[in-house]
Amino acid sequence: MAIKVKIRELAEKRGMKMIELKNQEQLKNAIKRAKVDRKNLLVQLTSIARKYRVVNRRNNQVYDVIFRVNADGKRYGQCNCRAGEIGRICKHLAAAAALNTCLAEQGLLN
Numbered sequence: 001m002a003i004k005v006k007i008r009e010l011a012e013k014r015g016m017k018m019i020e021l022k023n024q025e026q027l028k029n030a031i032k033r034a035k036v037d038r039k040n041l042l043v044q045l046t047s048i049a050r051k052y053r054v055v056n057r058r059n060n061q062v063y064d065v066i067f068r069v070n071a072d073g074k075r076y077g078q079c080n081c082r083a084g085e086i087g088r089i090c091k092h093l094a095a096a097a098a099l100n101t102c103l104a105e106q107g108l109l110n
């Protein structure tokens with residue numbers, strides 16, 4: 001609980017936009033772009049659950065990706081890249097979501 005609040009505060013402080021992950025078409029396209037670029041996208045864990053660091057090895061850019069699930073089950077994500085800042089589901093978010101889903105399925109996020 002404390003961690004969830006902390007992540008939200010962190011995100012809001014940085015003016016980052018939480019994107020509801022409900023647009024299947026956008027998600028599908030982001031996953032497609034992440035797959036195309038999979039050799040360049042390195043997803044790293046951080047010390048905070050549901051927060052990841054995504055490195056684009058092509059240009060050495062590093063992005064922070066954060067996920068959140070609300071009590072009502074709505075899923076949100078955000079990335080501090082330019083696409084993420086305008087509320088679009090980006091390839092970084094898609095790449096990190098793969099790892100996040102994997103950890104969640106193993107019960108490692110609670």
Ligand SMILES: [Zn+2]
Nearest residue numbers: 079081090092
């Ligand atoms: Zn991004």
